Amino acid sequence: MTSTETRTAGRLGDSPLRPDGTLKVTGEFAYSSDLWHDDMVWGVTLRSPHPHARIRSIDVTEALRVPGVSAVLTAADVPGENAVGLEHLDTPALADGVVRYQGEPVALVAADHPETARRAAKRIVVDYEVLPAVTDPRRALDADAPLVHASREDNLVRAMKIRRGDPAPTAPVVVALDFEVGMQDQAFLGPESGLAVPDGEGGVDLFVATQWLHVDQGQVCRVLGLPPEQVRLTLAGVGGAFGGREDLSMHVHACLLALHTGKPVKMSYARDESFFGHVHRHPAWLRYEFGASEEGELIYAKADILFDGGAYASSTGAVVGNGGTLGLGPYRIPSVHVDARGVYTNNPPCGAMRGFGCVQAAFAHEALMDELADRVGVDRVEIRARNGMVEGDLNITGQVIDSAAPVAELIRTVRDLPLPPEPEGERDIRELPGGASNTTHGEGVVRGIGYAVTYKNVGFSEGFDDYSTARVRLEAVAGEPVATVHTAAAEVGQGLITIEQQICRTELGVDQVVVHPKDTSVGSGGSTSASRQTYVTGGAVKAACEAVRTSVLRRAAALLQRSDLRLDGDKIVAESGEVVAGLVEVLDEPVEETVEWRHRPTFPIDPETGQGNAHVQYAFSAHRAVVDVDTELGLVKVVALDTAQDVGRALNPDAVVGQIQGGSAQGMGLALMEEIVVQDGHVKNPSFTDYLIPTILDMPPMQVKVLEYADPHAPYGVRGVGEPPTISSGPAVAAAVRAATGKALRRVPIRPEHITF
């Protein structure tokens, strides 16, 4: 007997059902907006109507007079430092003397009913002196531009330079373009919400939907002026995140009200407020130039990328970092000249969103790659295959790509997937652009095919100390070994809970794995972003399991007086293969180990040349989009959106495909419809009536080809999965629409009138 044959489902490589799956489908999942406490009051936020104004005075007298109101707070009531922010502490928890964007929080109200609180908030009298606003980011660095932050010299958040190879390159073939990307929203379905419960001893427990409990905790502590022991966070049910929950929303506000009133405070944004309650994807203006040989081999590339960071920095610096270091795509380019900048304006703050700086760039480099292909007469797939990175290549920061870089295989794979049948005869209008809206019976409809490929960094970069903590406990419960895994890594819908269980089952041979609620009583799990949790928290859980296993075997060795033991399933086995004990026999006392785990270090890039090993891992994907466009009306139906992606190793194949499908839909949404329209600093469409996201009738069934080239440097060989699909799908759709219409279409989302005029 050399191995246990009682392997149950739910180990690595299986696709166990998610514990939240059925609950979400049936509407029974408890989201953060469902939190309840019998004694709670409701908090609401009064927000600035102006993009830029000085606050002369705030009079809360009338609001306090409303029956049922228990508190009205302003910046004057902040006990600690009134400053939060992911990279820069530039964001007041409540506006202090000035507002810098429409929707900035100015005051808080707590009352016994949310409607009472809202009515009271309307009675707060804020005397604003409207100031000139910077709303065109292309003018933000002009000498005469108003300063968004008076304490700064200019409106620059970060500028990045990348210089490589020939400083004055020439090439026989030169193509160039300007591209513009609109402001996308994460549009998560569960609005910002949480419950703050005062502990009666000056501290507070906050239950909240977020992406990174510990970074929230640090910011909340600063504003409250409390140590971490007195500010405890627990993850509540998260209804999607996509980067929009990296920054604080109602966290500090609910805690301020709870500590002030001594009562539990619930805050839950409505949909319109949610559009003002979180950062968005940066709009971008991109100018690109490729120089190539007559055969289409890239000789040089130049890029100038401008990101509108809005009123506060959030993660603009890191987005600039990604746009700069990754913004030329997964191509081998000898000479490179990139400038990427992020600026402050009085527009809505922008920060993290799935794809993080690469999404905007990919629209530009992929459109230009098509243009180059056409110019030199090379097939659009082949030009990508020819210029695509392979393992061992240097990227534009001079970093060696030291695991699989299957660009050519990915793009050829999507090309070779079966195409949808060519339309013939009379078609059901639901298959046509416009669908049941009956705008065409085939008139004006032209089919187009587009391709795109991308690569994205996984994990945090540029020297960031990116780690995760896992605590694993193994004990006997009713004669069975049970593992409990405890991390603070946020489950936001991606499936981390299942992955943590799968790792424990695989490493410890147990069937039962309890996932402890995610909270700050264990060390940081790092952010649920940058496609990093399966890699980093997965790595931490694996390491903690290994430590537990070592402890168990040490204990068994002492107990059994032999040293040739290993764990095989839930048996302790000798070198000979003989089972010498059951696992539970050595678990009189639980075994618990806590491990802080880090991936290989990354390094800051050189400020002058942009050279350096900025990233730890790269993930590659390709898409092929097939669209039917009603060229007369400008309406688009995506007929097929197929993809190939290298995931290193699929620990949970169903979850991998789910991430790829969802990410592809989100990328397609940006190409065709998703945009927060901002005019003069004012958001024009803060609702799902007018901020459109794809429905099931907009998203075709997908063919998903998953490649598994294990990364030898990553735990189990995994490669981050969540973001690449969001990056390559949109440019493929845009390319397909260009192919169908013959129009240049240098802006996304592509609106019908861009096609018809």
Next chain:
Amino acid sequence: MDFLAPTSWAEALETKAAHPDALPVAGGTDVMVELNFDHRRPAALLDLTRVPELQEWSRDAGRIRLGAGVTYSRVITELGGALPGLAMAARTVGSPQIRNRGTVGGNLGAASPAGDSHPALLAAFAEVEIASVRGTRVVPVAEFFTGVKRSVLEADELIAAVRVTPPAGPQQFCKIGTRNAMVIAVSAFGFALHPDRRVVGTGIGSAAPTPRPAPEAAAFLAGELEAAGLWDSRGPLPEGLATDFGRRVRDAAAPIDDVRGSAAYRLHALSVMARRAATWAWDSYRDENRSAAA
């Protein structure tokens, strides 16, 4: 806010007379959104879902009388043949859940320029039956709308029904949205051929302060068909006629630029939809003849 819930039509009219500031609510797909966004704070809601008379449709002297509380879903499943244009419009409304709740009467009551029913009702020359304790009056749909979200309804009046003559000819409805479902019209167009009267019906949505017909375009097309003897011959449309018609429909609109689309695009889209709708309807009219002959 008071919640008034009459259980009969007579009681509903009395309640409305007694509470003229009560806001009628049927499926709630519009009213509840307005309340949630705090765009409206009516003194009272007048719930009409418990009034059985409103939930029915009937045939009356050759016409369909569609109770104001009949949902889009029922229009689609029960009246697809009798009211084809309205059923086509109903299919474009929101999601299945919204179609299960939303009503044609509610659509009229909201009187939004973007209401999906309106272009189809205009093209069909439908009439709105309006009632109060003072009596009943009938208003052509073309005269029902008086401004953005305003209608001829007096404070004590309720919409009882819509009266529509089943079509003697083909009808079409087209709607532009920037996604393929669940979208508010960027612009919309309803079209109906009335060969019995040798008249053309038109309805423009989301391209003027109110839904409106395009009477000049309709008269032009009907006149051209008449002059060429096409109502009888059912011959093909002369080259350029549908395009001319589309241009005239476009000229009848007065759209604005907004976040959903530009005025220029709305005008362009109307001309295309009108041309296509007229062509499809005429082709169907010709096909009817062929199938009748066969």
